[in-house]
């Protein structure tokens with residue numbers, strides 16, 4: 001029986017992986033070949049998807065960009081035993097894109113069958129939860145503190161401090177809420193790990209439950225992720241059957257259970273207080289802070305809200321100890337980050353590396369430059385509220401502090417690359433449009449400011465009262481930064497102002513008029 | 518209709534975030550949320566009709582009119598912009614003679630924008646009748662629509 005892997009990851013499926021899987025099964029049957037098909041997660045080399053892997057003599061050999069129409073030819077070329085077909089990329093683990101990574105959180109993603117709990121354990125899963133069961137609450141929280149883990153959802157707040165607050169809060173009920181709303185353009189790490197290693201998230205949430213004394217968890221999943229929904233629901237069921245979840249988590253005498261809640265297409269519901277209102281079945285309007293969700297969160301109870309990747313980093317931290325994790329990274333940016341290479345990039349995908357490598361390394365060495373082959377012009381870091389940076393800042397090391405010094409942020413780790421065809425005035429215009437579309441409407445600077453912003457940008461594009469409108473743009477951004485209740489309105493000026501600062505030519509009146517024509 | 522709606526919605530009463538899950542369920546069944554949903558949901562969830570309407574109107578997923586059986590959602594967010602989604606939208610609008618955001622029930626066709634499908638490493642992205650399409654172009658999408 002030869003094992004063949006065809007990813008179930010959405011990126012692979014969107015490039016035809018389901019059809020390839022079917023074709024392999026039917027062709028194998030026709031030829032009486034004995035194969036076992038595994039639907040794995042993605043390795044994160046998305047430009048090679050669908051990437052079919054065949055286990056040959058204990059090694060996994062890859063065949064890239066397989067189309068259903070290629071399957072017969074693959075069998076003709078004996079791809080079950082030989083690494084000869086032209087699409088063969090050799091042993092997948094040896095591929096430089098993967099070999100140079102430091103996969104802590106994504107250690108299993110793409111390697112195992114996401115729903116095979118035994119494989120999960122064989123590949124290091126459950127070690128963290130088992131150790132957590134041996135520890136008391138202070139010790140669990142202490143390890144998270146020691147790890148230096150900061151929230152991967154965007155704000156970068158130290159996880160340990162949040163855990164301590166929730167753990168020490170007195171209440172009859174506490175909650176763990178996983179923020180799986182992943183709305184930022186250029187990001188897909190949450191989706192990938194939920195599809196490719198769902199038990200990792202379940203384990204991380206169970207550890208969080210033990211650590212802060214919460215018995216109930218929710219995963220708030222965006223509705224745009226149907227594959228993740230299906231995998232998570234199956235994984236939760238298997239976890240319950242195996243006592244990973246339930247009244248007595250792995251014999252610890254402690255209860256923790258979990259369910260998935262599906263959002264309804266609102267970007268702002270990624271903001272944690274909006275998310276909590278939405279999870280309560282209401283409009284996803286942002287709440288004023290304080291009170292912090294850690295003290296008064298879901299239904300007014302202490303709630304630990306974390307991004308998917310934050311929670312998925314917890315199992316390895318507990319398995320190996322906080323110090324192990326803190327050994328990676330630089331300065332106050334400990335551990336690894338799942339960088340996501342997106343946009344106009346030759347080798348799009350996921351790169352997990354310790355903090356501190358440069359943007360250039362990510363974009364050029366890992367990403368292979370632009371997909372179009374045209375010159376690089378800009379990269380937007382950290383989603384729609386992130387800065388646009390030019391070529392001469394590409395040598396900045398990626399860590400929270402350095403980027404903050406340059407008016408940018410790591411965000412959720414997404415990099416969207418643009419070639420020289422981009423017009424940054426248009427991108428600034430879009431930032432306002434997006435804010436106008438997605439504002440929760442609670443405060444005026446954001447709700448009205450975003451609409452004003454689109455109007456100002458239109459006038460700048462047409463060269464109408466250009467100089468005044470450029471000043472107006474600054475004033476408007478200042479007002480939004482100072483007056484908005486949350487980062488939606490408060491950070492929309494970041495893409496706008498960074499575009500204006502680093503790419504002033506695109507805003508020049510004649511340029512603007514030409515671009516508008 | 519009222520009884521049917523009642524039967525779909527009732528199981529969600531008492532669930533966390535039940536109103537939103539109930540609206541997803543109604544829409545999965547009917548393809549949209551008819552006016553009649555307001556009194557039924559208001560009654561079951563013990564809210565005013567205005568409150569229910571407030572919730573429904575907040576979320577982009579909920580529609581008051583059914584979409585075409587051919588339902589195209591094109592990603593218009595930054596990553597897809599960087600590899601030509603603006604041009605893709607224009608090409609689709611011309612090809613189908615329909616503006617982004619519109620439905621033509623006579624032709625059973627809807628084209629809508631979506632803000633990121635999590636396929637940004639293989640942009641531009643679209644979804645046609647529930648199926649994801651990466652490295653999308655107008656031909657690839659049209660083929661799915663006609664198929």
Ligand SMILES: Cc1cc2nc3c(=O)[nH]c(=O)nc-3n(C[C@H](O)[C@H](O)[C@H](O)COP(=O)(O)O)c2cc1C
Pocket residue numbers: 150151152153154155156157179180181182183184267268269270271272273305306307308310311486487488
């Ligand atoms: C407009 C807006 C959108 C956000 N979207 C997300 C999101 O999609 N996913 C996420 O994890 N955090 C998002 N956040 C950050 C959350 O508010 C919150 O900081 C995070 O969930 C906390 O988890 P962490 O500490 O693990 O990062 C968003 C914030 C804002 C202001």
Ligand code: SF4
Pocket residue numbers: 268286438439440441442443444446447484485486487488489490
């Ligand atoms: S800044 Fe915008 S999204 Fe945030 S609370 Fe105000 S209106 Fe809502």
Ligand code: FES
Pocket residue numbers: 442443444445483484485
């Ligand atoms: S909350 Fe009213 S203006 Fe900000």
Ligand code: FES
Pocket residue numbers: 184185186187592593594595596597632633634635636637640641642
């Ligand atoms: S921006 Fe289009 S799929 Fe993410």
